Amino acid sequence: MTRKKILTVLRVAIALITLAAVVYAIVHNWAEVSVHLDQISWSTFLWSTLAAAVGTWLTMIGWKTLLRDLGSDLHLAPASGVYFVGQLGKYLPGSLWSVLVQADIASHLKVPRRRTAVTGLLALGLSLLTGLLVGLPAASFLLRSDSSGFDWWLLLGIPILVVLCVPQLLNAIIDRTLRLLKREPLEHSLSAGAVLRAVVIFISVWVAFGVHTLLLARAVAGDGAHPDLTTAAMTGYALSVSLGMLTVVLPAGLGAREGLLTIILATAMPTPAAAAAVAIMSRFIVTIVDVVAALGGWLYARAHHLVTEHHAADERERGISV
Template sequence: MSRQRILALARAVVAVAVVAALVWGIARNWSQISADLSRVSLGELLLSVVPAALGTWLTMLGWRVILADLGSPLHLAPAAGVFFVGQLGKYLPGSVWTVLVQADMASHLHVPRRRTGVAGLVTIGMSVLTGLLVGLPAVPLLLRQSGGGLVWVVLAVPVLALLLWPALLNRIVALGLRVLRREPLDRGLSARAVLLTVLLYCLAWLCFGLHIFVLARAVGGAAAEVAVPSLTGYALAGALGMLTVILPAGLGARDGILALVLASAIPLSAGAAVALVSRFVVTVVDVAAAGVGWAYARRHHLVRSRAEAPLPPV
């Protein structure tokens, strides 16, 4: 058996093990979790959709800023179509499907695949780093040690800020292209675009955190107690889940971490219920955004075959 097949098999085994552990944990405590799930009313469920949808929209805007800064500005309709449809690729194991789908769709709008690929990879990295930054206050809650945990939070802030520094990002991108034996980009990322995207992504993570806050309150959590775990816990869980590239959309990892962070303020079964409802809501938002974005772009003749598509404005 080749090395690639062994690695693929190992990744599959780990992914199955993580998901199986999640399913087993839910099944074992289903009576408690189901009781907490029943406490979430339809109104509260719909209310949680609003910040989740806003967070998803802000994520697209950040990707659009980076793509435009690299030399391919897109109007909102085609940008939404390319980004949101491509985002469905994260529900497949591996981290490259989203980028590949986005690169293929954007090429129909005369955007170079290399440029879309770099934009996709850069924004994935920025999403992870901003998620860790916003999620730093949740680290002590996850580790259950306020003293030592806070020390690591303070030390991590300058490290994450340095990794998001525009000059360093450009060097990392250039090095990556050189390692892959690809031609360098026509231009580097500007400080304005990087800082604007960081701001948009931090706001997006906070919106997802507000979505968790609504659900945590719905299962009985006190506002003062669930505020910090909710607003920062999803960012930490989401960022760490994105690092588990073998799991589709961080399935299992994100949900488990989020439940553990929320368990600092509400019972673990309630935290698991919130994680399950959140997974459902975010998935529905992703699918709906992809459908609406694609339909809007097609209706306005903005996503067509490569031969028919007009050249984007310079």
């Protein structure tokens, strides 16, 4: 078995292990959260899953937008194969595995590794910044013991986040980083239009995941929902995931994300157990969506020989039919 096949098997195994861990967490804490999970109907589960799927799809569109602006305009199907299969890398400890995997797969489509790597890092950075931006209102739920009122000084963080999205600054950071790594500069610089489109797309990503969380939270909270539940759910997911992204030693922020989301939602839900049920179910749904998206991308890519060209050539040389 080749190194690439081993890595692919490892990525799928890690994702499945993570999914199994979420299932185990639900089963292990069933006594506390089952009463709340039972309040989530199948229709709510499916609508919430659809919202998460939309958010996941838009994330790929944001990545594709940046890659196209840097010089590689992949069609939607191969872009999905590269992005979604690569995304399984986030389930390994460390935040950069997905970038490395995407660069490796995209190289089979004659996309320079350097370009794909820069695109992946930009997508991660803009996702983080927009997540913090959308999640600012939820910060007040973390910083105070009750959810009454909002600390308006938190809005002072908006100009800082906006400045970090200025194309000239991003291009300067990219050039400087490549020089430090002794790599050739990119053939194209980011345009203001592409950055604006990507920022809008990533904000839409967080809105979709906010809807995903709100549907679950409303179902679990029932008549005991606090008036601030909409704000907590719509912005809490973005903040908890963004802060979870900074815990690079945890695969996909596992544990940190759920803990933060539980704290945020607990201020607007009947009990902490109810908030924990939402966080656990959210992780379960999002992991399912990631695995299904990766499987779909991988199957399409293999069927169209988009990521197996090198493997096919190697096997033909060994006289193995593919």
